[in-house]
Amino acid sequence: MFLVDAKNWRGAITSWEGNLYQHTGSRDARQSVSKHHEVAKVHGMAAYMAAEAGMPVTPVICLAGRAAADFGEPQLIRGVWVIPVSALSDWLRTQPSVLERETVERRAVTLMTSFPSTTTDPYLLAAMGTAAAATKPHRERGPQSPLRPPPPRLPKRRGAFGRALRALIAVAFMVGSVALVVKVLPGFVLGGIADAASTGDGGAPSITSSASSSPAAVPRSSAKPTPAPTPKRRATATPAVAMPVSRCAGLTAAQVTKILGRTVQPVAANQGCSWGTRLDDPKTTLVSLLTKTEHRSYESKFVTSVNQRRVVFGASLDSNFQQATALWVATGQPLSVGKRLVLARMDTHVVVSTETLGTTDEKARRIALAMATAVNAAG
Structure with missing residues (x-):
């Protein structure tokens, strides 16, 4: 199995004393940057894949920039092969086959499931394209975009009929809101009274089930409930509740x-x-x-x-x-x-x-x- 990581680095890429370097800028202001961390990342990813798949993995950095061919022949740098894109296919063909064809086919299915490729899965690409189109502002695509046609504009209601209709909707909404408040508010009030009475000491209401706090559970009696006498207790400090420790x-x-x-x-x-x-x-x-x-x-x-x-x-x-x-x-x-x-x-x-x-x-x-x-x- 080969892990191929394409790098579209600009400038010239060279190797020196077992490390990889990127050179950018003109001759008078040339800058050289070590790519040691990039090589280490690819090596680490290959080690992870090998552990997950249970088979050896050869890490490869494929140089895909404009000056990739100037790198020369493939080189092994810190355990990672560095190969220009133009030489990659020929290099892969020269690698020895270590598995039988039937085994390769079975392993290929397993690996494609465990490590799906975002560049070869048509369904995943289609989903990514749809998501990108949905999040992109509409004005950037223009009014004639086939991906997301502009929504039809509703005609504005004008004149006396339109004003009367809006007034009717507003009145209906107000009536509905009042009816909702009249219907629900007594339940909340009676439920709060029942909860306050259940505490017995005027403190915070105790936690009750949904049945006890429901308006249907409160007895409808014209007589005012007489609160039971509460025995006097000495005030004590509420013990602090220990927070759970994350383990x-x-x-x-x-x-x-x-x-x-x-x-x-x-x-x-x-x-x-x-x-x-x-x-x-x-x-x-x-x-x-x-x-x-x-x-x-x-x-x-x-x-x-x-x-x-x-x-x-x-x-x-x-x-x-x-x-x-x-x-x-x-x-x-x-x-x-x-x-x-x-x-x-x-x-x-x-x-x-x-x-x-x-x-x-x-x-x-x-x-x-x-x-x-x-x-x-x-x-």
């Missing part, structure tokens, strides 16, 4: 804050749990946690954890494709922080954003180990 995999934001040494909030994540400096802002993610009951055979880090009975560390990328330090520990393997020894209750994967945190790999490992120990010791 994720058994951990709270306060626990993660203590481990990181800085205030964090839970961040929305596609998988597992994440915490960052701003609530629901994935760009501020500092640490992520993923736990599951079992791992698959191709997840080599967990396999190593089982075989060597230890925690496995390694370099990784966070959800924003920034440099990170990761931890893997399989179920039943030991975790130790100082004199504390904990056995992992589940497969645990922690990612600490070293670049965003501005910390070293050594400190990030200690943070990841503390996170893994806390979540496996919880409950």
Whole structure:
């Protein structure tokens, strides 16, 4: 499987010392920009697809700009093939076939379902076009647009007949509103009286069912109800209601804050749990946690954890494709922080954003180990 990401970069694209650079501007004011982060993003996407699909994925950056052909022959840069668009088809044909034809057809259906292409799905393209046409202002398309013809204009009612009709509608609306108020208002008043009487101490009305607050449930009696005598009670302070604590995999934001040494909030994540400096802002993610009951055979880090009975560390990328330090520990393997020894209750994967945190790999490992120990010791 190949992941091909087309890049329509302007200017010249060259490689130097194992990295990719973009050169723009004139000779006198030429600017060179490293595309390291773009290469890392494509590599990270390919790694994600490989994990989801359960098969190897080769990442490719396809240069599609005007000067793409000047790049030359395909090159492998930081694990990603960089190929001009004119050479892509020939390069793909030279790649070896590793699967049988029947297997390829089955895998193709699975991959198209898991990773639909927005550029080849006619139904998706039609839906996108319809949505774009619906949200585009009408005046930009002109009065003769076939996508959305202008609405017909209703003739204006003029003269005495039109004024009389509008007056009749207004009167009918006023009568209807008055009837609605007369019909509904007594129910609200009687329901409020019944709720106030049910409290017995003149405080806030208690929560009652819809039947008790309905006008039909209030007895219609001409006699005024005599309130029951209320025993005097000593005034007591209302106890404060504790707000629910948001937990994720058994951990709270306060626990993660203590481990990181800085205030964090839970961040929305596609998988597992994440915490960052701003609530629901994935760009501020500092640490992520993923736990599951079992791992698959191709997840080599967990396999190593089982075989060597230890925690496995390694370099990784966070959800924003920034440099990170990761931890893997399989179920039943030991975790130790100082004199504390904990056995992992589940497969645990922690990612600490070293670049965003501005910390070293050594400190990030200690943070990841503390996170893994806390979540496996919880409950």
